[in-house]
Amino acid sequence: MSLSSNLDLTKVYRNCVFQSRSAVTSHAQLSHEFSEHDLEWRRGSVDTALFRAAINRMSFFVLRYGPEVEVRPEPFKDFALVQMPLRGAAEIECDGVRLTVQQGETAIVAPRRNIRLVWQPGCEQLILKVPFDLLKQVSCYTCPRSHCPPNVPDCEVQLESAFILNSGLLGQWQALVQQLLNLLPAPGDVALHPGWLNQFEQTVAMFLLAHQPAALERDLRGSEEEVIEMSSSARLAARKLEAVEEYMRGRLFAPISLADLAKAAGVSARTLNILCHRYRGVAPMVLxxxxxxxxxxxxxxxxxxxxxxxxxxxxxxxxxxxxxxxxxxxxxxxxxxxxxxxx
The missing domain is CATH 1.10.10.60 (Homeodomain-like)
Incomplete structure (x- = not known):
């Protein structure tokens, strides 16, 4: 089943930024919304439409061009884009990485040097704009280092230039996207607390960082080693659980994610889950x-x-x-x- 048939995009389609059959107008509007770019219109008639809805720091867009187009943007300075074709497909060439994202797939792009996109005729995409400052806020949770050395500058966001989200993760990703869509404000809705919106956006940002191919392979391999180590030492496991329980008790009033708990324990989220089930009989968040x-x-x-x-x-x-x-x-x-x- 396609992404478009599973997601409720009503709140995004409610806010049309512009619709145009002019190549010049379309180019100018899209440069303003995203970044400066070269745009080559190929076969087909111009039928551009852009819809937008903002949550807190993240924004959703639905975009179509109509004809086949080649887009060559400047490298993104302060954001990454998550591209989810609702119809058609697009080719992506980003910092030497080449891939094609089809309907129902999800691609993440964060070019440092150069990017070239080719949208097929009739392609329409749901796009999530994720600011780098949000990714930076959660980047420590997926960092391979257990701690930061003193007196060093802040780390850069460790996000691969371009990748396709693993197909086995699409169900979880789609659930997160739908929850984000549900959080979009609508007339008559009670305003949600900015702290809660920020916490959920951090969860989405961490999902993207944690499930890029290199990070996923590294951390799953590392967590297997942690589990073996914890299994061989009940005393070490007890210390980890005591640390996380002390962290919980000190923050009963504050928003806490599973990543926060894993960091407090000094283990991966997967290892913490195993330890809590083995020694406390429940998952970490239930604890x-x-x-x-x-x-x-x-x-x-x-x-x-x-x-x-x-x-x-x-x-x-x-x-x-x-x-x-x-x-x-x-x-x-x-x-x-x-x-x-x-x-």
Whole structure:
């Protein structure tokens, strides 16, 4: 099944930036939205359309040219593009890497030196614009070094110039993209907290960094070695779990990702997941949720001035119905029933 038939793009198509049958107008508008570029119109009639919707720091675009075109942009200075053909295909030549992205596939491009794109006639793409500062914010989580040496300049974003996302990851990627699309604002929607939007965008950015071919191969190989090491030393495993639990307790009110927990433990996310299941019986994020539930219960029992809603939001449970379900599963009673116990 194609990407276009699986994704709800209504919120993107709602905002048309421009539509034009003029080659000159189309070129000028697209240069403004992306970067300066040379554009050669080939066979077919110009029928350009651009739609755009911004989330927080990321932006979605749907773009079509109509005819076959060759695009030669300047290297991107402060962003990468994720290209997802909804119809047709495109050839990409980027810093010496050549590939073709077909309908239903996903390509990531971040040229340092040069890039050349050829869009087939009728090609229409969903494009996600990802700023480098967002990628930089999460790049430490996928860095092969366990720590940064002192007195060194900031690392550059380690993103390959061009690659096709592994087909086995497309289901997970599509789920992330749809969630991003769901987060796009619509008339009448309650505004989402910028901190939550930033946290989710970081998750998407980390997915792209972690699943580029070189990083994926390196980290999966490394995690196998970690698992063997942890299995041979229960004491070492206990120290790692103590470190991550201390990290959790100190940040019960803050947004935390699996990558944050893995970094605190000093192991890969895969190894941390294995350790938590083996020694705590649950996944790392469930362990964190249980800690937050315990803290929420303690506050409900000891502070008669607080409401269930206040406590749920304080400990990071934005959905009250889900909070109540988790709470009852853990303690056998609803939060409001706990409140009755304090009277």
């Amino acid at each position: 964190l949720r249980n800690m937050r539930l315990e803290a929420a219960r303690a506050k409900l029992l000891t502070n008669p001035a607080v409401s269930v809603t206040e406590v749920a939001l304080e400990y990071g449970f934005g959905h009250l119905g889900r909070f109540s379900a988790y709470y009852r599963e853990r303690f056998g009673e609803l939060p409001r029933e706990t409140c009755f116990l304090r009277h």
